[in-house]
Amino acid sequence: MEKKALEFARKAHGDQQRKYKKELYIEHPIRVAEMLKEIPHTPEMISAAYLHDVVEDTEVTLKQINKEFGKKVGKLVEELTDEFTKDKYPELNRPWRKKKETERIANVSSEAQSIKLADIIDNLPSISHNDSGFAKRYIPEMEALVQVLQGGNQKLWERAQEVVNKAKEIGY
Incomplete structure (x- = not known):
């Protein structure tokens, strides 16, 4: 199932590029999945x-x-898909x-919260390194989001807190 999900995502994202890195977009979900493999997880979590x-970024x-x-x-995937989009x-x-999105995601499953933490x-x-203007808005949003994701894996939650704190030091 996991390999099928990776190939499905690779095909869906196609040639999409990361906004701040010169790499294919698929590298991001691969890193998220790798983080999840370091904690107790299920095949469904890795696939998700x-x-x-x-769903957010493709057809x-x-x-x-x-x-x-x-x-x-x-x-x-539904729990991880932003409902309150522009x-x-x-x-x-x-x-x-x-x-509203922060309020919504506070109530998703612990599995989805763990995936969201790895995403953050x-x-x-x-x-925070590449767009200081946007980071001024984005970092506080992520800080608020991490606070409501305490139902996720504790190790990932602590890492997310560290990433937010480091971003606050350099980002704005």
């Missing part, structure tokens, strides 16, 4: 880690994820959308 951005739907990988993986709520400003650990350093 590979797939965590495909893939949750229906496709459920069909290809089952309801457990589908539920995790596309869905164009009339609402970013602070409101991020506040991988994303935050490149943003």
